[in-house]
Amino acid sequence: MSKIEKRADLQGIRGIAIISVVGFHFFPDYVPNGYLGVDQFFVLSGFLMSMLLQNSSDQPVLSQVIQFYSKRFKRIVPLYFLLIGGSMISLYCKFPEVSWKTNKEAGKRAMIFMSNRRRTAEEDYFQMLSLAIDIFTHTWSLSVEVQFYLILPLIYLLGRLFSKNLQYGYYFLIALVTCLAASILVSIAIHETFEKWYSKQGLGTVTLVTLALVMVNLVLLNKDEIMDKLKGAKDYGSPDKMTLEKAARLNHLWNLNDYGSLFVPACDYESRNSPFGWCRHKNLSGSLRIMIIGNSWAANHGTMFHQECGRFVTIGDDSGPTGDLIYEIMRRQMKKLIKNVGRKMYILDAMPRPNIEVIERIVPMIGRGIGRGDIDNLLVNHTLYRTARRRYAQLVNDCGKKCVLVDYNPVFWNSTTRNFRFYDEQGLSYFTTTTHLTPRGIEHVRHVWRDICDSLEK
Structure with missing residues (x-):
């Protein structure tokens, strides 16, 4: 050949x-x-x-x-x-x-x-x-x-x-x-x-x-x-029986499954393969209509909202020398939405972000005996959010009685270390490495939305 x-x-x-x-x-x-x-x-x-x-x-x-x-x-x-x-x-x-x-x-x-x-x-x-x-x-x-x-x-x-x-x-x-x-x-x-x-x-x-x-x-x-x-590690037990090893494993699994957790089981999605975009909750019989608008945090909170209630951009950036153009965009968007709001529009206020590279180190640092205050200092990123909070405060003031500001800061604030705490006593992180709330984090803020939903029924 x-x-x-x-x-x-x-x-x-x-x-x-x-x-x-x-x-x-x-x-x-x-x-x-x-x-x-x-x-x-x-x-x-x-x-x-x-x-x-x-x-x-x-x-x-x-x-x-x-x-x-x-x-x-x-x-x-x-x-x-x-x-x-x-x-x-x-x-x-x-x-x-x-x-x-x-x-x-x-x-x-x-x-x-x-x-x-x-x-x-x-x-x-x-x-x-x-x-x-x-x-x-x-x-x-x-x-x-x-x-x-x-x-x-x-x-x-x-x-x-x-x-x-x-x-x-x-x-x-x-x-x-x-x-x-x-x-x-x-x-x-x-x-x-x-x-x-x-x-x-x-x-x-x-x-x-x-x-x-x-x-x-x-x-x-x-x-x-x-x-x-x-390891037989499917059941990690209740939080009061949590060990550092189990906490590290759960933090790891929550990071792995972060995207899948954004899907809401009760949702009928217009885009079948993505948790983003329009979602219509199924099998509802209540008299109130609630619309959730936001970035991936809206999807992150979706399941909890359903259970309790039966432009990712630069809002934290400093304004330019010619006026706060970012706030003007926020205000125009608010005025468009408020026309269609019957009772209240709840706006989630800004809060510090976790330093994602530190999240996986929470449990190892606890294991080495590093102080919780030192861990908080490494984990919490205080940049930008204060500017965003000023804008949100002004937005609610311009909106009037229909707008209500929802603040997570008191929920995550630790009065002992005078800093925010983004994990519990067992070392379970409240945030994934994409800065979404973990299942433990969702439970940590659940009472905020339970109180809001209860107030709507009165």
Whole structure:
């Protein structure tokens, strides 16, 4: 079987595709359509695979199919699963816990080459790129390739139109020189050690290595569930029986499940796959209508509001020299809304934010005997919120009797340390690392809204 020489024209097209994709990822404002370079790769791969199959058309059909899949398998699968495993390890070591759940779900799809399935609202590809949430976003293209490999031989057997010598190459999208150097070094290291070794092995050995990598990846993807089963940690007991170990575990789980906790079970969402946007509560029989408007904190409080009552922007920023434009926007919005309010409009006042990098350190610091006042000083971020409180106070004053300010400051204030306290005596955090209230935090403020709801019934 003769070897097909590389064609300079196709290599040129491949170079243009690489440049366009790199430009899209690193300079999207200047190369907004650079992602089309991936389509060029798909076309090139299909063309080159056709040449590969056509060149081997003199072999028996069964031999062609086995050779085709074994080459694709050895070339792609072991390295692919090694990449997933390495990505999961880096996720647990370097990424914030709030991103774990999203990436674990993405990793499961990547494991079965289904990263290219239709994205839900919170999984949109371009959104994931801009927010850098999903480290497996780019596996969608390889999923397309693998799915094509599954059907290609069948198509070929029907028409015998395909060829040999697949010129399938993957590329590294690196902008900074340091990242490029690191990528080359890692590539060389893996090639000289792992890839060279398994490429010389028989299909049986490669299969065993792949199965071992699959098992390692499955363990990494389900690490938290496995840890819970090994520790029997589904029931963490009542707060009065809470230990520091259980508190640390609960704080960890609340961070992992923060996004899922924003969904309100009693909600009928217009956007089916996102807790944001319009929600209509189901099975209501009361006489009052309540509208909740806000950022993700509105969703964070949604379940509690339902139980008790049967523009994330810069409102904390200083005003400019030409007047408080931010307050003017707040006031105009209030006047639009108040026209449709029958009784009261409750406005949640500003409060300090937690320093998110300290939240996971609450329990370890308590365990080391660090004073609660020192922990409070590290945890509470006092910047900006006072300016926002002045604006809210003025807003309620301009609104009149229909507007009521709801203040969380007294709820979180600790008179002993003369500071805010964002965790309980057992070390359970009131906030997740995305600054949403944890289940323990929701319970901590529940009485505020219970009193408000009770007052509405009078």
